[in-house]
Amino acid sequence: MSKSLVEYGIDGKIAIVTGAGSGVGRETAIQLAKMGAKVALFGRGIESISIVEKEIKEFSPDVIAIKCDVGMKDEVDAAAKQVIDAYGRIDILVNNAGIEADREEGQMGGDMLMTTPIEQYHRVLDTNLIGHYNTMTAIVPGMAERKYGRVVNVSSVTAFGGGVGTAAYVASKAGSIVQTKAFARKFGPDNVLINCVAPGMVDTPMHKTTPREQFTMVERGSTLRRVAQPIDIARIILYLAQEDLFMTGETLCDGGGGMTR
Secondary structure (H helix, E strand, O other): OOOOOOOOOOOEEEEEEEEEOOOHHHHHHHHHOOOOOOOEEEOOOHHHHHHHHHHHHOOOOOOEEEEEEOHHHHHHHHHHHHHHHHHOOOOOEEEEOOOOOOOOOOOOOOOOOOOOHHHHHHHHHHHHHHHHHHHHHHHHHHHHOOEEEEEEEEEEHHHHOOOOOHHHHHHHHHHHHHHHHHHHHHHHOOOOEEEEEEEEEOOOOHOOOOOOOHHHHHHHHHOOOOEEHHHHHHHHHHHHHHOOOOOOOOOOOOHHHHOOO
């Protein structure tokens, strides 16, 4: 049997996926496990990540679910220690956890630009931006010591053009991109490669109440004429998590949704 031209080198690696209870996080965790990684599932809700843990255990014993709010530094430090105690190291970090508390569920571009309570604004930043900072400061130094690490931060295509009434969300996602660059510059010499993926609209449970006409609007504006599925984004994340990668500090967009940059 001929070998694939691309060997991802994920087999045997230790991976953390935040926001692993549904959508892109769930799919990414499952695909990492299928490629032979030992996976730690981080999530604020133990029920949802425990369901994903059970799914993965159907084909791999190497998975643990850890309740962790990435916006809380002490919880991140404790969760990272739990992974190291279980597996000895951390090779891959996928910062996927994210919320959109500054809009009503199922609505795109709801105009809360001038009315978002400051508490909600801080909550979005705590998860989407400071959450990335918390996990990277807890985990990346250990990667640097071992001279190996792959970090993928999940941003959003809205970081490039803003969004109607979503100041907190787009600010957090834009911040994630430049924060990625800052960490990539510092830790690149240590073979810790830190990149970003900026999805457009993804058909996840977050959009379970989004009207069909809003999906249609996004599909018409996409170069590929469809909304992304979680597996589409997971495949980009897997590419950025591979062993033989020659890229750092970069941001990849999905499916032509980033053509508005």
